[in-house]
Amino acid sequence: MKILVTVKQVPDTTGKVSVRPDGTLDRASMEAVTNPDDLNAVEAALQLKDQYGCKVITVTMGPMQAESMLRELLAMGVDETVLVSGREFGGSDTYATSQILAAAIDTIGLEPDDIILAGRQAIDGDTAQVGPQIAEKLGLPQVSYAAEIVKEDHTLLIKRMLEDGYMMVRIGTPCLITCVKELNEPRYMSVIGIEDCFDKEIRIMSYDDLKDHPLIDRTTIGLQGSPTNIYKSFTPPLRSAGRMLKGSPAEMAAELASCLADKHLI
Amino acid sequence: MSFNSMNIDEFRDVWVFAEQRQGELTPAVLELISEGRKLADELHCQLKAVLPGEHVEHLVQKLGGYGADEVLVYEHPLLRDYRTETYTEVIAQAVETFKPEILLFVASNIGRDLAPRCAARLHTGLCADCTHLDVDLNNYIEFLRKESSLDTENTSFESKLFDAERNLKMTRPAFGGHLMATIVCPRFRPAMATVRPGVMKLRAYSEEKAAAVTIIHPDFRLDETDVQTEIVEIVKSSHKAVDLIGADVIVAVGQGIAKDVEKGLSLANELADALGGVLGATRAVVDNGWLSADHQVGQTGKTVRPKLYIALGISGAIQHKSGMQDSECIIAVNKSELAPIFEIADYGIVGDLFDIVPRLIEEIGKAK
Numbered sequence: 001m002k003i004l005v006t007v008k009q010v011p012d013t014t015g016k017v018s019v020r021p022d023g024t025l026d027r028a029s030m031e032a033v034t035n036p037d038d039l040n041a042v043e044a045a046l047q048l049k050d051q052y053g054c055k056v057i058t059v060t061m062g063p064m065q066a067e068s069m070l071r072e073l074l075a076m077g078v079d080e081t082v083l084v085s086g087r088e089f090g091g092s093d094t095y096a097t098s099q100i101l102a103a104a105i106d107t108i109g110l111e112p113d114d115i116i117l118a119g120r121q122a123i124d125g126d127t128a129q130v131g132p133q134i135a136e137k138l139g140l141p142q143v144s145y146a147a148e149i150v151k152e153d154h155t156l157l158i159k160r161m162l163e164d165g166y167m168m169v170r171i172g173t174p175c176l177i178t179c180v181k182e183l184n185e186p187r188y189m190s191v192i193g194i195e196d197c198f199d200k201e202i203r204i205m206s207y208d209d210l211k212d213h214p215l216i217d218r219t220t221i222g223l224q225g226s227p228t229n230i231y232k233s234f235t236p237p238l239r240s241a242g243r244m245l246k247g248s249p250a251e252m253a254a255e256l257a258s259c260l261a262d263k264h265l266i
Numbered sequence: 267m268s269f270n271s272m273n274i275d276e277f278r279d280v281w282v283f284a285e286q287r288q289g290e291l292t293p294a295v296l297e298l299i300s301e302g303r304k305l306a307d308e309l310h311c312q313l314k315a316v317l318p319g320e321h322v323e324h325l326v327q328k329l330g331g332y333g334a335d336e337v338l339v340y341e342h343p344l345l346r347d348y349r350t351e352t353y354t355e356v357i358a359q360a361v362e363t364f365k366p367e368i369l370l371f372v373a374s375n376i377g378r379d380l381a382p383r384c385a386a387r388l389h390t391g392l393c394a395d396c397t398h399l400d401v402d403l404n405n406y407i408e409f410l411r412k413e414s415s416l417d418t419e420n421t422s423f424e425s426k427l428f429d430a431e432r433n434l435k436m437t438r439p440a441f442g443g444h445l446m447a448t449i450v451c452p453r454f455r456p457a458m459a460t461v462r463p464g465v466m467k468l469r470a471y472s473e474e475k476a477a478a479v480t481i482i483h484p485d486f487r488l489d490e491t492d493v494q495t496e497i498v499e500i501v502k503s504s505h506k507a508v509d510l511i512g513a514d515v516i517v518a519v520g521q522g523i524a525k526d527v528e529k530g531l532s533l534a535n536e537l538a539d540a541l542g543g544v545l546g547a548t549r550a551v552v553d554n555g556w557l558s559a560d561h562q563v564g565q566t567g568k569t570v571r572p573k574l575y576i577a578l579g580i581s582g583a584i585q586h587k588s589g590m591q592d593s594e595c596i597i598a599v600n601k602s603e604l605a606p607i608f609e610i611a612d613y614g615i616v617g618d619l620f621d622i623v624p625r626l627i628e629e630i631g632k633a634k
Contacts, residue, residue: 013442014585025441094394098386124441126565127394129382132350136386141494142350144379157498162375163560164287164507167347168498227391231435231450232421234414236443239591242612244603249621256597256613257629263595265515265574266541266630 001113001173002055003045004105005078006134007038009062009069010124019235034069037119039186041179044149045117046077046187052151055079059104061089061097067202074197075189081200082108086207091223094125098133099220103213104205106138113154116176120145128178135176137215143169144178269362271390277455280306281366283357284317284329284337285376287348288500291325293511294372294463296332301399301466302370303333305434308401309367314338318356320346323481330479331471338364338482344493348376351494354383359486361388366456368434370399373460381460391451392458393436397465397569400435406448409437414446428452434459443565443588464511464569507560508544515543515574518563518590521550522579522600522619531556533623534578540630541574548586564589578619582607599623 011017011030018026045056058073060066061084070081084104092100105116116138118131128144135142147166148159160167161180171177189197210216219225245252260266282302285295299315306313315329318340326337340356357380361369369384371377373395385392398413400406403423411418423430428450434457437448451457510516517538523530531545538545547561563570565585575593580586582598582605590596591610598611599619608614615622 011441013444014583017441017444017584019444025445093391094382095386095389095391125394126440126442127382128378129385129392129394132379132382133386136354136383142379142383143495144350145375160375162287165500165502167500170496170498172494227385227389227454228393228449228451229427230447231425231430232410232416232448233440234410234416234446236439236446236588236591237413237415239596239610241609242596242614244608244614244616249617250625252615252617253622253625253629256615256626257633259613260574260630261633265595266633 001052001115002057002111003048004108004114004116005038005041005045005056005058006101006116006118006131007042007058007060007069007073008035008119008122009033009060009066010035010122013123032065032069034072035119035122037121037179037181039119040181040183041117041119042073042076042078043184043186044179047184048115048151049077057082057108059084059101059108061085061100061104070202071197072189074200075193076187077190077193080203082203082205084205084210088207088218088222091226092221093226093228094127094129094133095228096221096226098130098137099215099225100210101130102134102137103210103215105134106215107205107210107213110138110174112173114174115156116140116174118176118178120178120180131176131178138176140174140176141171142176142178143171146177146179147182149177149183269365271388271454274453274455277365277367279312279314279364279366280309280368281370281456282313282315282334283369283371283377283380284315284325285372285374286317286319286322286325289319289322289325291328292372292374292463294374296328297463297466297468298370298372298461299329299332299334300469301461303469305368305399305401306335308405309432311367312336314366316340316357316360318345318353326479326481327476331473331476332469333475334479336480336482338484340484340486342488344488344490347497347500349493349495349497350379350383352488352492353380354387355488355492356486357384358387360484361456363484369456369458371458371460373462377460381458385458388456390454390456390458391449392460393438393449393451394460396436396438396459396461398437399459399461400437401432403431406435425452433457439565439588443584462569505558510544510546510561510563510568510570513544513570513572515541515576516546516563516570516572516590516593517541517543517576517578518546518548518580519551519557519578520548520580520586523551523556526620527556529620530579533620533627537576537623537627540627543572543574546570546575546590548580548583577607577611578623580607581605582609
């Protein structure tokens with residue numbers, strides 16, 4: 001049994017973000033972090049490792065700079081990391097990305113009791129699509145929005161969140177599960193982990209390593225192979241600021257109430 | 267019949283996946299039917315709803331009343347409750363048989379599970395969590411003129427690669443709401459999108475349309491071998507979820523209530539009661555466990571546009587603003603005059619909410 005976790009290094013959209021006048025993002029100005037939901041997936045994998053002693057492997061696609069994230073994951077307790085990297089993969093949409101990651105996972109090899117975990121969605125794109133699309137490409141069953149994962153022999157019992165409640169779903173392995181933040185509290189890197197993480201090898205998978213896989217074709221990967229394209233990008237309109245009320249708290253409250261009354265809001 | 271998602275001329279009509287839970291349609295499906303009607307009119311084609319389930323035919327008229335010309339009903343005991351694998355199988359078979367040009371899903375926890383799986387199987391493009399859809403190019407340009415910072419007069423909308431007049435233009439927030447992107451799917455069909463609940467306008471219900479709707483029961487294959495998961499239990503949340511999307515007044519709280527959470531919440535509740543509104547919250551408030559997730563407004567919560575939005579102790583992170591900036595009137599109370607929420611507020615008060623709110627409740631009482 002092993003657990004594969006798909007992870008992504010993303011610009012921290014909750015921090016300072018600068019947009020250039022032409023409506024594109026100045027990525028260099030932003031801090032790179034591990035996608036938050038992916039840390040919940042990594043933690044879920046590490047908890048299963050603590051219980052069953054299985055191996056945990058993370059798989060990411062991105063530029064070589066993603067190495068810093070992978071070192072941090074190793075320091076948390078991840079056993080091996082794979083970085084899928086190559087110019088040919090650039091510009092991929094979710095369809096093309098899932099095609100490439102599915103090929104990488106298949107190259108690592110899946111056995112009957114293996115589990116793939118993914119974060120619910122990444123904070124840069126917020127699509128939540130790559131996980132299910134990897135499952136489809138690998139022909140695996142999936143459960144998304146997992147808030148609890150319990151292993152029972154050769155099956156997993158998952159609490160799958162819905163807007164109006166939840167479902168308890170049993171699923172056999174191998175399978176793919178996407179994780180929400182309610183699942184757990186990700187652990188910190190350990191001191192020993194930090195010392196050891198630099199000795200571990202990061203396995204690089206390039207286009208040449210994957211090009212003979214049936215899922216990899218120039219027409220299904222990268223910008224060329226992406227079914228969707230960006231037509232326009234722009235910044236949302238700025239709503240103009242209104243009026244700041246002045247005076248004592250009592251005066252401001254009275255003025256606000258009268259403004260609301262004028263607008264028939266009370 | 268052969269299916270190739272690249273033969274785009276073979277595809278016609280707009281489809282909406284009619285999501286039902288325990289035999290009931292969610293309100294967001296009806297919003298999406300309404301939006302689908304608009305797109306079908308722009309394309310001069312039919313709007314069809316795809317309705318998988320068990321004993322769901324009673325929902326057909328309602329779908330018709332909001333604008334569907336035809337409903338494709340797929341009934342089977344294995345479709346009673348949502349499962350990724352059985353629903354994907356049925357939707358994929360339906361698309362391969364009838365070849366719709368556009369296929370829309372509500373961006374619910376079910377739609378966002380099903381749509382990517384279908385898009386991957388059908389080999390086509392999918393745009394997640396859209397907040398605006400257009401076919402008609404002039405309507406799209408008009409939308410940008412009003413709702414973007416783009417200089418539409420000096421922007422080219424033509425494309426050498428595809429017909430900008432006929433392709434679905436799918437607009438959505440990206441990078442936590444800092445950017446908006448319009449996505450197209452020019453080379454494959456159907457063009458697929460999941461659409462955020464609460465953003466599309468509901469049409470008026472038409473008795474006439476409801477009576478005129480056509481029901482189709484297409485042939486399909488589904489058996490036990492298609493099932494890979496077991497649903498052990500379905501649990502409905504015991505507390506009734508707050509209806510943020512339908513509310514005219516929302517009183518929302520942020521981290522400003524931290525110094526006395528209980529008091530802060532009770533003041534906000536009292537103000538909401540005085541105004542006939544409901545309680546909203548920022549992500550931080552929900553993450554801290556002060557209010558349940560159904561109260562959350564913003565990028566990872568709900569998008570709301572009430573008549574009145576009162577932000578108490580909310581600094582105004584872009585992720586929150588993107589979920590409420592279309593409110594008709596915004597009032598902000600915050601201790602820091604530098605809080606970004608004031609940039610979009612119609613009325614701003616720099617002050618302590620614990621001071622201001624009791625006085626405001628009192629003044630509202632007098633004004634009534």
